[in-house]
Amino acid sequence: MTEEFKKKAKSLLLLDIETVAACASYDELPERMQKLWDKKAVSLKKGDDTLSNAEYFYNRSAIYSEFGKIICIAFGAFYWNEKNEIAFKVSSFSGDNEAEVLLQFRTLIEKYPSDQLILCAHNGKEFDFPFICRRMLIHGIEIPKALQISGKKPWEILHQDTMDMWKFGDYKSYTSLDLLAAVFDIPGSKNEMSGDQVTKVYYEENDLLKISRYCREDVVVMAQLYLRLQNFETVHPDNIIRVE
Structure with a gap:
């Protein structure tokens, strides 16, 4: 683990969203x-x-x-514990009121300097980031500076995307988080459910807690993948902190 990465990690926030039919x-x-x-x-x-x-x-x-809406945003960050071991903490905002979830998330990311915050998601540039921005506009919520990209030069946009990191400039295909987790022998997040079941679990099972757990686990998987894509060792399971 390099000192450069430790410095970068202080401004890095990994996230995932879960969406359902509106x-x-x-x-x-x-x-x-x-x-x-x-x-x-x-x-x-x-x-x-x-x-x-x-x-x-x-x-x-x-x-x-x-035609959809966000019901959960999970987020996590790396840190170093008292033994100087890399650790990861993940939490989430969820609820039936999409505007409240979005406002909570905006409050969170506005705690970081907008010119330093690095947001990372898997396929985030194509899905998570624009979806969040569009839904904020629909609810009349001001988009935080860290998510605004219009008029910015490419090097001023600090967004990262683990799918892009894997592609190395190859734009021919989509590679799922689950597939990359399997390739790198990282425990997956599909134990309770999968992404195509979210709308059903939300409307038919009324189980938002289950969806939130699934969303948080996706962020954990992405964090481990992020480290492997930097050629670093993954976080030990004992050093992963989940906050419900």
Whole structure:
């Protein structure tokens, strides 16, 4: 572990979000939004009529910021314990009120100097970061400076992405966190559930705590992957602190 990384780690925050369909069913969408979803579903299904537009909404809308919402944001940071061993602490904000979750997250990241904070997520540049910003705008929440990229030069944007780090400039394909965890022999986060089950667990099982645990574990996996991508040893399991 280098001194340079120790210094960098003080400004590094790893995060993951969990999103669900904005409402429990297609029928609960306002009529205007139903029509717009129908139009979007046509292009998404590409002629596959196996599922109706209503079923497709329930299964797929969570990944689109216009039709989904954030119910959990998990975040974690590295630190060094009293034995000078690397450790990792992870926590989360979650709730049914998306605006409150977003405000809590904004308050958190505004504690860091915006010109020093490094935000990292897996596929964060394509999904987590823009999804958070769009949902903040929808709720009339001011986007914190650390998430604002418009008008910035590339070297002024401190966002990192473990998927990008793995690609080494190759833009041909998506590589999941779960796959990279397996490649690097890092314990996975899919013990209780998987990402495609989040909407079902939220609306049918009403188990936000389960989703929050899953989200936090994704951040733990990402933290371990981040270290391996730097060619460092992973954090010992005893040094991982989970705050519910």
